[in-house]
Amino acid sequence: MGEVQVRPQRQTLADKTYDELNSRIMQSVLPPGAKLSIDGLARQMAISQTPLREALARLEAEGLVERRPLSGYSVTPLLTTEEFNDLFDLRLLMEPLAASRAAERVANPHNMVGDGKALRALARTPEYHSDAKLSQLAFTEADAKFHASVAKCSGSPVLAKAIRRLDAHLHLHRAYMEPESISETEAEHLAVAEAIIAQQPLAAEAAMRRHLKRSRVRHAAAFTAAEADAAPNPKRAKANR
Incomplete structure (x- = not known):
């Protein structure tokens, strides 16, 4: 990993x-x-x-x-409000566990997950681009890769697959994140990465939980914006025909 x-x-x-x-x-x-x-x-x-x-x-x-x-x-x-809340409740159960297990695996000399440089690189978000849509797309991809990588680090394919499936539902909401949210996300990702690299399972679990709680607030605002933008638009819906 x-x-x-x-x-x-x-x-x-x-x-x-x-x-x-x-x-x-x-x-x-x-x-x-x-x-x-x-x-x-x-x-x-x-x-x-x-x-x-x-x-x-x-x-x-x-x-x-x-x-x-x-x-x-x-x-x-898009998720309904109830589905959105359920999704974050599930993420809060699974992803701190994945981060904790990842830190434990780093400490196991027979099951190394890679050096810290690679994990820190994944934690960092791309520089903001002059084209807002391209920046949002790059952020979406980077954020998903980091969470998928930590999940893979856990050593549990079942846990990793479940986290990846949940994460997919947030892709469209990430496109509505404000620029300042991107820098906040990077700092939180780095805190998770450093705890994993330092082989501190409890710290990694706590850092991931803090990140997800803050992410929930950011995504709630983006969720509202995405819902408004997704209002019926017959012309756009027929774009692929």
């Missing part, structure tokens, strides 16, 4: 299709709840349905799209 996963230089068409669809979802070009026409997307992207279906299956596994019998694919809708 603590290692940044690097894709092969030569991406497959399915990889490129996934990246493109993921970007469209993150930037709300494909808004929450939008129905995805496989025929329409294939024509628009000038590709066959095979790589498109592979990319959609991957996005489904990450919780960014849904597939329903007889209905096809659609972008996962």
